[in-house]
Structures are given as structure tokens and as C-alpha cells.
Amino acid sequence: MAHYAPGENYLNSPPGLWSWLSTVDHKRIGIMYLWSILFFFLIGGLMALLVRIELLTPKQTIMTAEQYNQVFTLHGAIMVFLFIIPSVPAALGNFVLPLMLGAKDVAFPKVNLMSLYIYWTGALMAVGAIVLGGIDTGWTFYTPYSTSTGGAVSLMTLAAFVLGFSSILTGVNFIATIHKLRAPGMGWFQLPLFIWSMYATALIQIMATPVLAITLLLLFMERVFHIGIFDPKLGGDPVLFQHFFWFYSHPAVYIMIVPGFAIISEIIPTFSKKTIFGYKAIAFSSVAIAIVGFLVWGHHMFVSGQSTLAGAIFSFLTFLVAIPSAVKVFNWLATMYRGSIDLRAPMLYACSFLLLFSIGGLTGLYLGAMSVDVHLHDTYFIVAHFHYVMMGGTVIAFLGGLHYWWPKMFGRMYNERLAAIACALVFVGFNVTFFTQFVLGSRGMPRRYYNYLDQFQPLHAFSTYGSWILGAGLFLTAGYLLATFRKPMDAPANPWGGKTFEWETQSPPITHNFDFDPVLLHGPYDYRPAKPRENEPVAH
Amino acid sequence: MNQSLTDVDSHGEHHADHSHDSRLQHHFATFEQQFDAAKLGMWLFLGTEILMFGGLFVGFALQQAAHPEAFVAAHHHLDKKMGALNTVVLLLSSFTMVMAVHKAKQAKRAAMTAYLLVTLACAGTFMVVKFFEYQHKFHEGLLPGAFYKVQHIGEVPNQFIFFSFYFMMTGLHGIHVLIGMILITWLVIKGRTGAFDGKWYTPVDLVGLYWHLVDLIWIYLFPLLYLIT
Numbered sequence: 001m002a003h004y005a006p007g008e009n010y011l012n013s014p015p016g017l018w019s020w021l022s023t024v025d026h027k028r029i030g031i032m033y034l035w036s037i038l039f040f041f042l043i044g045g046l047m048a049l050l051v052r053i054e055l056l057t058p059k060q061t062i063m064t065a066e067q068y069n070q071v072f073t074l075h076g077a078i079m080v081f082l083f084i085i086p087s088v089p090a091a092l093g094n095f096v097l098p099l100m101l102g103a104k105d106v107a108f109p110k111v112n113l114m115s116l117y118i119y120w121t122g123a124l125m126a127v128g129a130i131v132l133g134g135i136d137t138g139w140t141f142y143t144p145y146s147t148s149t150g151g152a153v154s155l156m157t158l159a160a161f162v163l164g165f166s167s168i169l170t171g172v173n174f175i176a177t178i179h180k181l182r183a184p185g186m187g188w189f190q191l192p193l194f195i196w197s198m199y200a201t202a203l204i205q206i207m208a209t210p211v212l213a214i215t216l217l218l219l220f221m222e223r224v225f226h227i228g229i230f231d232p233k234l235g236g237d238p239v240l241f242q243h244f245f246w247f248y249s250h251p252a253v254y255i256m257i258v259p260g261f262a263i264i265s266e267i268i269p270t271f272s273k274k275t276i277f278g279y280k281a282i283a284f285s286s287v288a289i290a291i292v293g294f295l296v297w298g299h300h301m302f303v304s305g306q307s308t309l310a311g312a313i314f315s316f317l318t319f320l321v322a323i324p325s326a327v328k329v330f331n332w333l334a335t336m337y338r339g340s341i342d343l344r345a346p347m348l349y350a351c352s353f354l355l356l357f358s359i360g361g362l363t364g365l366y367l368g369a370m371s372v373d374v375h376l377h378d379t380y381f382i383v384a385h386f387h388y389v390m391m392g393g394t395v396i397a398f399l400g401g402l403h404y405w406w407p408k409m410f411g412r413m414y415n416e417r418l419a420a421i422a423c424a425l426v427f428v429g430f431n432v433t434f435f436t437q438f439v440l441g442s443r444g445m446p447r448r449y450y451n452y453l454d455q456f457q458p459l460h461a462f463s464t465y466g467s468w469i470l471g472a473g474l475f476l477t478a479g480y481l482l483a484t485f486r487k488p489m490d491a492p493a494n495p496w497g498g499k500t501f502e503w504e505t506q507s508p509p510i511t512h513n514f515d516f517d518p519v520l521l522h523g524p525y526d527y528r529p530a531k532p533r534e535n536e537p538v539a540h
Numbered sequence: 541m542n543q544s545l546t547d548v549d550s551h552g553e554h555h556a557d558h559s560h561d562s563r564l565q566h567h568f569a570t571f572e573q574q575f576d577a578a579k580l581g582m583w584l585f586l587g588t589e590i591l592m593f594g595g596l597f598v599g600f601a602l603q604q605a606a607h608p609e610a611f612v613a614a615h616h617h618l619d620k621k622m623g624a625l626n627t628v629v630l631l632l633s634s635f636t637m638v639m640a641v642h643k644a645k646q647a648k649r650a651a652m653t654a655y656l657l658v659t660l661a662c663a664g665t666f667m668v669v670k671f672f673e674y675q676h677k678f679h680e681g682l683l684p685g686a687f688y689k690v691q692h693i694g695e696v697p698n699q700f701i702f703f704s705f706y707f708m709m710t711g712l713h714g715i716h717v718l719i720g721m722i723l724i725t726w727l728v729i730k731g732r733t734g735a736f737d738g739k740w741y742t743p744v745d746l747v748g749l750y751w752h753l754v755d756l757i758w759i760y761l762f763p764l765l766y767l768i769t
Contacts, residue, residue: 175584234700
């Protein structure tokens with residue numbers, strides 16, 4: 001076993017920019033992913049603020065209708081493809097997953113680095129599409145509009161195609177790692193629940209993304225060679241595009257939210273100092289969501305001429321997803337019950353998640369009911385719904401995870417008081433912005449509209465004010481997190497009293513993760529008083 | 541699949557101290573673990589390939605159901621003999637690939653190289669035949685979508701959709717054949733220095749799996765495109 005000098009860790013050894021760009025260390029790749037996605041979170045967030053400012057008044061406020069179409073499209077495309085999808089798996093997951101398994105790296109470190117470069121290539125192409133004419137189709141690229149409009153749609157579809165490969169490679173890597181690189185003694189039911197959710201996510205990534213790849217390729221061909229597969233003018237079928245697109249993109253919603261579950265399942269036991277309630281129920285519910293999630297895509301097409309029978313089946317299957325989701329929420333609550341709850345920043349985010357995700361999930365049932373959806377389809381109600389799931393769920397969980405593992409990643413503690421204030425601002429700002437949109441949508445305000453009736457103006461203005469509070473909270477977060485780099489490393493190995501492997505190595509870890517060979521001696525959430533158990537392996 | 545590895549182990553060539561063999565990556569404990577991980581990863585990747593082609597198959601089925609006469613009329617333009625020849629060539633190449641993997645496992649360098657070269661020759665033959673088929677269609681104007689040039693009186697409409705799928709499917713498959721040829725060439729070059737033996741022949745095995753998938757997709761494409769009734 002190599003020996004390490006004090007103060008030596010994966011961040012500073014070996015030094016130099018090239019050592020980072022050519023690294024195969026999963027932690028460094030995770031960190032490079034992290035800065036990349038945070039950059040795009042900033043860009044996508046600024047675009048969101050611009051959209052809200054434009055909607056402050058009816059008609060033109062700060063931009064033309066064409067600019068508005070491009071800004072909301074790029075907000076959606078950037079947030080989905082460049083921020084949320086890679087946020088938890090590729091950034092936090094890359095860093096944490098091998099550590100949690102007690103492994104030295106992911107199964108295929110070079111493939112891991114390749115996925116990062118593919119991501120960067122796709123990101124450059126997406127930025128290129130923005131610079132070279134923009135896109136105004138919405139992130140869904142629906143045909144026939146997307147095959148007839150101008151701008152850089154072709155380049156953007158190729159960018160999403162390339163980004164999909166990066167996502168597939170991460171998924172393949174994680175599944176192989178979880179199967180083959182668990183520490184001795186770590187069976188499937190001793191895995192941290194983060195791993196179970198990552199496994200479910202990776203399954204969806206490798207099963208859904210290839211279909212998006214071929215769909216985008218066909219769309220690209222349709223634009224360039226007019227192949228007549230989606231274009232109705234040439235005998236093609238535009239609804240086929242919707243089927244293909246949502247066959248990927250509805251599971252993709254679970255690629256985005258299941259990693260959120262992953263983080264919450266870690267934070268809640270750690271800050272409740274209590275064994276997780278219903279381990280197997282939470283583990284299997286992740287897999288159940290991954291499977292059922294493949295069978296519900298038709299609920300995006302209730303008004304696209306789909307048969308009523310198919311609609312009814314999709315509607316029923318959509319309701320089914322609520323069951324494993326609720327299983328998780330109730331198990332987390334039961335974990336907190338009579339726990340010793342410590343309201344540090346990660347736990348504040350986890351509590352926010354429970355409330356916001358519950359609202360997001362329950363409003364999904366409204367939209368899954370066909371007759372209600374006919375009225376709410378393409379209104380602000382759906383905008384509010386998916387922001388409650390994607391931002392109130394995934395992004396809040398991501399922020400919780402960022403605060404949870406920040407000391408592990410960078411060896412530095414942040415200002416706890418500022419973190420609490422920022423979390424409160426985010427929570428309040430988020431609800432002011434998006435709860436208002438439920439009201440707007442139920443009153444008939446259509447989504448993606450540039451102009452609107454005067455009667456909607458007070459609610460639109462209220463939503464815009466909320467976006468400023470939300471923005472203030474996020475900028476404050478960026479401020480105090482970046483400020484931690486101005487002081488020396490002060491984080492202990494295990495600041496929160498976590499029980500999983502990543503807390504057993506120093507903060508930040510050494511390049512090879514552990515200076516000992518990890519062997520599992522207790523469960524991932526074993527907060528019971530120390531006493532020997534019957535089924536516990538004997539310590540070496 | 542690990543029979544040979546275990547055999548090597550039992551013959552004592554495989555010692556507890558792995559740090560001297562640079563082919564074992566630092567994060568794996570044993571060659572067996574490394575091999576199993578690589579193989580699992582490859583199978584998952586092949587699964588994504590099948591799903592990607594699956595999208596095209598679904599699209600083809602739907603469009604064929606929408607324009608059945610057009611698809612039947614259009615497929616008469618394809619040369620069944622050329623397609624059958626290519627099927628035979630690819631099936632042969634799959635056999636030689638299996639033999640190459642087998643010889644790599646036995647560390648028989650010359651035999652492995654020979655089998656790989658035959659596989660490469662088969663792949664090359666496939667591409668040459670495909671080239672002539674494409675050339676014929678370009679000449680006749682049997683092209684996808686807006687580039688379709690054939691205009692006869694009484695012609696069944698919408699035949700170009702068939703050619704859209706034909707070129708998408710065989711084109712994507714052809715790209716996979718080309719990638720396979722690059723990978724096999726790489727194996728030949730790497731294998732010349734005796735890099736593969738019973739303990740470590742992972743790249744040969746993985747390229748072999750990939751090559752079988754390429755073959756398998758063609759086995760589905762041939763009846764789908766050439767033998768419509």
C-alpha cells in the first residue's frame with residue numbers, strides 16, 4: 001500500500017492542469033463535471049430570470065417574441081441536457097459512488113474520462129447552436145415545426161445526441177461498478193440506498209437514451225435530407241416523433257428525479273441519527289419507478305390524437321408511479337419519526353424536498369387523469385408541476401447533496417448560518433415563483449406564450465418577484481461556498497456522523513480513496529447503540 | 541467463460557501478487573474480476589445498440605403498415621443475390637471471430653492473427669458489395685426522401701420512405717462494420733507483440749462480442765429489407 005504524506009490528497013496530487021485533464025480518477029472527473037454543470041446551471045438560471053422579467057408585463061418588456069422563444073428553449077435544453085441529467089449521477093455520483101462501495105475507482109476509469117470529454121463536446125455544440133442562430137422549438141423539438149423552422153436546430157439535436165452518449169457511458173460504468181467492485185462483505189442489501197437509486201437511474205439511462213439517439217438522428221436526417229419519416233407533408237408521421245421522444249423523455253424525468261431520491265435517502269438517516277425505515281421498500285421502489293416509468297410515456301399525448309383506450313391505459317399506469325413514490329416519502333418520514341433531528345443545511349434541503357416533491361408528485365396525478373389533462377394540457381399548471389418535481393425535487397436534493405458532500409469533496413466547511421438563510425430564500429422564492437403558476441395554469445394561462453391577457457398580470461408579476469428571491473438565495477449559496485476556498489482546509493473526515501464508507505477516509509480523500517482495504521462491518525444506516533449482533537461479520 | 545482463467549490459476553501461473561502484471565488495473569483485485577466487469581460493461585453497451593436499432597425497426601414496422609404497397613414495390617429494386625452474399629460473408633466472419641477469440645485464449649499468436657485477418661477480409665468484402673449496391677441506387681435515383689428521382693406513370697407512391705429506412709438502417713449498420721474493421725485492425729497490431737494470453741485476452745473477447753452484434757443486426761436487416769412479401 002502506498003504511503004501518503006500529510007496534507008496530500010486527490011486535489012493536489014499530482015499537481016498541474018494536465019494531470020487533471022488526463023486524469024482517470026473518478027473524484028477528479030466528478031469535480032470537473034461538477035464545475036461544468038454548475039456553469040450551465042448559472043447560464044440556464046440567468047435565462048430563466050430573463051424569461052420571468054419578460055413576463056412581468058404583457059407584450060414586450062425587455063425582448064422580442066423571437067428572442068423570447070429562443071431564451072425559453074435554451075433555458076429548457078440547457079437545464080435538462082447540460083445540468084440536471086448529469087448533475088447527480090455524473091458529478092456527485094462519480095465522486096461518491098466508488099467511495100460508498102469501498103472501491104478504488106469505477107469499473108472503467110478511461111471510459112469515465114471519455115464520457116466527460118463527450119459531455120464537453122456536446123456542451124460546445126449546444127453553445128455553438130446558441131451562438132449560430134439559436135433554436136425556438138422548445139426543448140421537445142416537436143415535428144413538423146422543428147423540421148421546418150430556421151436556426152440551429154440541426155446542431156442542437158446533434159449536441160443532444162452526443163450528450164446522450166456521455167449519459168449512456170456513465171450508466172454502463174455505474175452498473176458494472178456496482179456489480180463488480182463492492183467491498184468484501186457488502187451484499188446487495190448492505191448497499192447504501194444512494195447506490196440502489198443510482199443503479200435504477202443507470203438502468204433507465206442505458207435503456208432509454210439509445211432511443212433518443214436514434215430519434216434525434218432521424219430528426220436531423222429529416223431536416224437535412226427530408227426523409228419523410230416524421231414530416232406529414234412527405235407521408236411521415238409526426239405523432240411517431242412524439243412517441244419516440246417521450247419513450248426517452250418520460251423515463252428521462254426519472255433519470256432526473258431518482259438521483260434526487262438517492263441523496264435524500266442518505267441525508268435523512270444521517271441527520272436523524274436513526275436507521276432508515278423500510279430499507280427494502282425504498283430500494284425496490286427505485287427499481288419499480290425505473291420499470292413503470294417506461295410504460296407511461298403516452299400521458300404526454302392525451303391531446304395528440306391518441307386513442308382513448310390507449311390514453312386510459314397510460315393514465316392508469318401513470319397513477320401506478322405514485323405508489324413507489326409515496327412509499328419513499330412515507331418511509332423517509334418514518335425514519336425521521338422520533339429521530340434525533342439535526343437541522344443542518346443538508347437536512348433543511350431534505351425537508352424542503354419532502355414538501356416540494358410531494359406537491360410536485362401529487363399535481364402529477366391531476367395531469368395523469370385524462371379528463372383533467374385535457375383542460376390543463378400546455379398551461380402553466382404543467383410548468384409548475386414539472387418545476388416542482390425537477391427543481392423542487394431534483395435541484396433541491398442536488399443542493400442538499402452538494403452541502404452534504406462539500407466537506408468531503410473540498411475538505412472545507414461552509415458558513416452554516418448563511419446556508420440556512422440561503423435555503424430559506426430558495427424555499428420561499430421557489431414557492432412564490434411556481435405555486436403562483438399552478439393558479440395561473442388552472443385559470444387558463446397557456447405555457448410558452450409571449451403575450452397574455454391583462455387579467456393574468458398580477459400573478460405573473462408575483463411569480464417574477466419570486467424568481468428574484470430564488471435567484472438571491474442561489475447567488476448567496478454560490479457566494480458562501482466559493483468563500484470556503486479562502487480559508488484553510490478544516491473539515492474532519494466525518495463531520496455529520498455518517499455511517500457509509502465515504503466518511504471513513506480523510507476529507508478530501510487520497511487519490512486511491514482509502515489507505516486501508518475497506519471491509520463492511522455494519523449496515524449503511526446503523527445508528528443503534530454499539531453492541532454485537534448475530535448476523536454481523538466478525539471484525540478482522 | 542472463466543474456465544480457462546481458472547485453469548491457469550490452478551496451474552499456479554497466477555500468483556497472489558498481481559502488482560507485477562501491468563495488465564491488471566489498480567482498482568481490481570483479480571484478473572477474473574476485471575474480465576467480468578469488462579464483459580458486463582460490453583453486454584450493457586450492446587444492449588444500448590440493440591435499443592438504438594430497435595427505434596428504427598419500430599419506425600419501419602409502422603411505416604410499412606401505413607404504406608404496404610409502396611414497401612413491397614420498393615424492395616424489388618434491391619438485389620437479393622448481393623444481400624444473400626453479404627449475409628454469408630458476415631456469417632463466415634462471425635465464425636472466424638469465434639476462432640480468433642479461442643486462439644487468443646490459448647495464446648496462439650499466429651493462428652489468432654490469421655483468423656482476425658480473415659474476419660477483416662470478410663468485413664471488407666461486405667463493404668465492397670455494399671458499395672456496389674449503393675452505387676447502383678445512386679445511379680437509379682433510388683434515394684431517401686426529397687432526393688428520390690424515380691417517376692414512372694402508375695408508380696406506387698411513397699416508395700422513397702422505404703429508401704429512407706433502407707439508407708438509415710444499412711448506413712448505420714455500415715458505420716458499425718467500419719468501426720469493427722478499425723477495432724480488428726487494432727487487435728491484429730496489438731496481438732503481434734503477444735499481448736494476449738489465457739490470463740488476459742479481454743479486448744479480443746469484447747471486439748468479438750461487438751462483431752457478433754454487427755452480424756446479428758444484419759441477419760435481421762436482410763429479410764426485413766430484401767425479402768418483403
